[in-house]
Amino acid sequence: MTGGPLAGGVVGVGVDVVGLERFAAVMARGPALRARLFDPDEVDLPARSLAARFAAKEALAKALGAPPGLRWRDARVHRGPHGAPSFELRGTVAARAAALGVAAVHLSLSHDAGIATAFVVAERAAPAPPGEPVPPPPTPAEEAP
16 A cells, blocks of 8 residues: 555554664574564565564554554565555555555655664545545555556
8 A cells, every 4th residue: 555645634653763783683583583574575685674664564553553463464565666665555454454544554764873764654535525426445456556
C-alpha cells in the first residue's frame, strides 16, 4: 500500500529509531529471530537495511494504534524503481488497516550516524462527494503492479 494525495485525513503517525550496532548484535545471535521478523528474501540484506525495515514495521504498528496480535511478517517493505520505500500489507496488518479505513501508508526511511529511522503516516481516503457511489476497495490482484 503506497501513498498518494488522498486528503481524507490522517489515521495515525508512527516513528521508530533503531541503533544499528545493537540491532546487528541481536541479529547475530541466531537465524530464528530473522526468520520471525523478515521474509526469506529479506533475511540476507545488510544489517542497516534490516534495521530500517524493522523500524518501519514498528512505526507502522504505532500508526495503526499498536494493537496486540499484529504479525511482523504481515508488513513487508519494498523498494520502488527509484529506491523509495513502500509497504505491502498482508494478513493481520492489512486487516487492522482496513478496520481503521486506511487507504494509503506513507513511509520514509533513513540510516545514518549509527541509527535507522522510520516515519509512517497512515491516511484514509477522502469521502465520496454527496450523491456519488463509493467504489469497492481494490482486490489484491488489482493492486499488483
